Each structure stands twice: as structure tokens, then as C-alpha cells.
């Protein structure tokens with residue numbers, strides 16, 4: 289058996305020496321499909337039982353089974369590894385479904401994933417419980433986060449936007465129904481704007497209202513103006529816009545009350561107000577003040593944000609807040625606001641405390657991983673939610689022009705929300721595409 293493994297490895301090495309070595313470095317996906325996958329598949333198949341044995345992932349067979357093996361099959365009784373239910377090759381690695389024998393639990397496999405990775409010579413092994421008694425080993429043959437390519441099937445739908453790639457090769461999706469409010473943290477140049485850019489690219493294609501708050505004079509979000517229902521580029525405008533959003537939230541609650549339901553998703557489709565996603569580019573610009581006279585405005589902004597974060601989920605208003613830090617140093621109300629933001633995305637940070645601000649209260653295990661994101665990998669982040677689960681992701685590199693083009697192409701999806709009309713950004717006539725059929729039916733917010 290070992291000879292077969294050696295033969296497969298030798299084939300891989302020879303192919304590498306014959307020119308595929310170049311492909312391995314420059315086109316790892318091609319190399320994986322041509323060489324890596326067959327070699328790894330062979331290595332996995334041939335060494336599966338012994339690897340599971342040395343990694344402690346076997347159990348003693350049941351009495352009956354041991355009896356039958358000894359007396360009927362007349363073979364030596366051997367420890368039993370998890371049963372392989374399915375092996376599937378993908379463009380980034382191998383997926384193996386295992387049925388766990390009694391006595392093993394998913395955590396046992398998770399604890400040995402590093403040993404399995406080395407045993408099968410793959411870049412990473414991620415273990416996911418698919419249903420009770422079953423786990424999936426997701427192996428990647430190369431570093432998929434080096435040059436991110438999103439899976440072809442990953443498309444925005446409902447209120448779900450694929451934003452980045454996980455290190456196990458699957459798409460990470462921002463699901464607004466599962467995590468209605470989210471916080472994105474990261475140091476300068478860590479990739480926060482790129483994350484938001486990818487998010488806007490996906491959201492722009494959905495029937496939602498996009499509201500931008502970019503108090504860095506709109507340098508990032510102005511480019512997306514054709515698809516924005518509102519844009520605030522100064523703290524004063526932002527304070528007024530948040531007051532309008534709070535009033536909109538209250539109107540929507542009146543609508544829910546009239547229909548006797550508790551959230552917008554229970555309303556008939558024709559009555560349901562369009563979801564609103566509020567994207568705040570840098571929260572410190574909004575709530576950090578330098579003089580006493582701005583205190584009243586800050587108070588209004590923080591109160592508005594906290595009210596939206598606490599209640600607006602039920603009426604389909606979502607917050608997506610970005611910042612470099614988000615702790616008590618931002619002043620009164622900051623930690624209260626943070627506690628309402630369920631989804632957490634933490635890019636490279638300058639100090640462990642910032643990673644803790646984002647992750648310690650939802651996924652403490654991931655703090656160390658976020659603290660170690662290297663500078664030369666912008667766009668890499670750790671995502672976590674209140675379920676305690678977390679993943680390492682990286683966004684695809686997407687230019688502002690590309691996202692601006694998507695926004696122009698979907699400008700007809702801007703819904704009719706009269707309350708936001710005064711905040712609608714100016715769009716030069718040449719940027720507005722010829723009128724096409726509107727996919728969004730204008731709906732009154734109230735009856």
C-alpha cells in the first residue's frame with residue numbers, strides 16, 4: 289500500500305519537475321485539478337485507515353462485530369475508523385463526508401484537523417458537522433485566499449450576499465435575515481472599504497434601498513450614487529438622515545400593528561415595505577467629537593443608531609457599520625450600540641484589544657486568529673456571529689469602477705421611498721441609464 293502512495297507522490301513530483309511546478313505557483317487551481325487532486329485522492333484512500341488510527345480517530349468494534357470478524361471472517365479484530373460516505377473533488381480541494389462511529393464526536397475530528405492536514409499533504413482541513421453523526425472534511429489543495437476567486441454559483445439572492453471566500457473554498461455570505469445588524473472593524477488599509485464595496489456590489493442587484501453614510505466627504509460611497517436612495521457625507525446630514533430613518537421605522541411599526549403581525553416578513557408581499565440597508569463607512573467620523581458644541585448632535589446620532597440597532601430588524605431596516613475601533617473610547621453609548629450588532633467582521637487590527645472588541649463577546653476562540661492577520665494580505669478577516677462559529681475569509685479584489693458600473697446598471701432598482709427623497713444624491717444625467725422597466729413596484733410605506 290505504502291508503495292502506491294510513493295508512486296503517486298513520485299508522479300506528482302515528476303509532473304512538477306516537467307513544467308507543472310510553474311503551474312503550481314502561478315495557476316494553483318489548474319495544478320490542483322491536473323495533479324494535486326489525483327495525488328491527494330490516492331493518498332487519502334490508501335492511507336485512510338492507518339491515518340485515522342494514528343490520529344486516535346478509531347473505536348473498538350462492538351462485541352458482535354468483533355466476534356463475527358474473529359470467528360466467521362477469521363481475521364484479526366481491528367479498531368474501526370469513521371465510515372467514508374462520500375468523497376467529492378472540487379476545483380479547490382476534496383470534500384469527504386464521514387459517518388462517526390459511536391464513541392466519536394465532531395470535536396474529536398476538529399481537534400485532529402491539523403494532523404490530518406499534514407498526513408494528507410493538503411493546505412487546510414476544515415471540519416463541519418453536517419447533521420448529527422456526520423461530519424464533512426473540507427480539504428483545500430492550495431491557499432485559496434492568496435488570489436480570491438468566488439465560486440461561480442455564488443450569486444446574491446433574497447437578502448443574502450456572497451461577499452468573500454472562506455479558507456475552505458466555500459463562499460461566505462452576508463445573510464441579513466440571520467444577522468440583521470453587523471459591525472466591520474479593521475486598521476487603516478486592512479480592507480474594510482473593499483469589504484463594503486463587495487457588499488454594495490451584491491446588494492445593488494437586490495430589491496433593497498441602500499443608504500450611505502460616509503462622513504469622509506463621501507470619497508468612497510459617492511461613486512455608488514446612482515443606486516443609493518440616500519447619502520449623507522457630513523455628520524449634520526447624517527444626524528438628520530438617521531432621524532428620518534427612525535421615523536420610517538416608527539411608520540413601519542404602525543403598519544405592522546395595523547396588520548397584526550410582528551415583522552415585515554409576515555406581511556403580504558404587496559404590502560411589505562422594501563428592506564433598507566444603512567452602510568456607515570467610518571463610525572468614528574460620526575460619533576467622535578472635537579468640541580463641546582457638537583455634543584448635542586453626537587447625542588442625536590448615537591441615540592438614532594442605538595434605536596435602529598435595537599428595533600429596526602423587525603421592520604426590515606439593517607445597519608452595516610464600519611470602523612477602525614469600536615470600544616468605550618468612542619464615548620457614551622458606543623458599547624451599547626456594539627452589543628446590538630450581531631454580525632462581526634474583523635480585519636487586520638493594530639492591537640489585540642481591537643480584535644477583542646469585535647470578537648471576544650461572540651467568538652472568543654477567534655481573537656488570536658484575527659490578531660495574526662498579516663499586513664500583506666489586505667481584505668483578510670475573521671467573521672463571527674452570535675452562534676459562536678467563526679471563519680477566516682478574504683474578499684475578492686474589486687475595483688470601485690466595477691461596483692459603480694453595477695450600481696449604474698441597477699439604478700432602476702432604487703425603490704420609491706418619499707421620506708428619503710431629500711437625501712437622494714445628485715447623479716449627473718449621463719450616469720443615469722436609459723429608463724428600463726422597473727423591477728421594484730413602488731409601495732407606500734403606510735397604507
Ligand SMILES: Nc1ncnc2c1ncn2[C@@H]1O[C@H](COP(=O)(O)OP(=O)(O)OP(=O)(O)O)[C@@H](O)[C@H]1O
Nearest residue numbers: 474475476477478479480481482666667683684685
Ligand atoms: N481582498 C483584497 N485583495 C487584494 N487587495 C485588497 C483587498 N482588500 C483591500 N485591498 C487593497 O488594500 C488597500 C486598502 O484597502 P481598503 O481601502 O479597503 O482598506 P480600508 O481598511 O478601508 O482603509 P482605510 O481605513 O484607510 O480607508 C487597497 O489598496 C486595496 O486595493
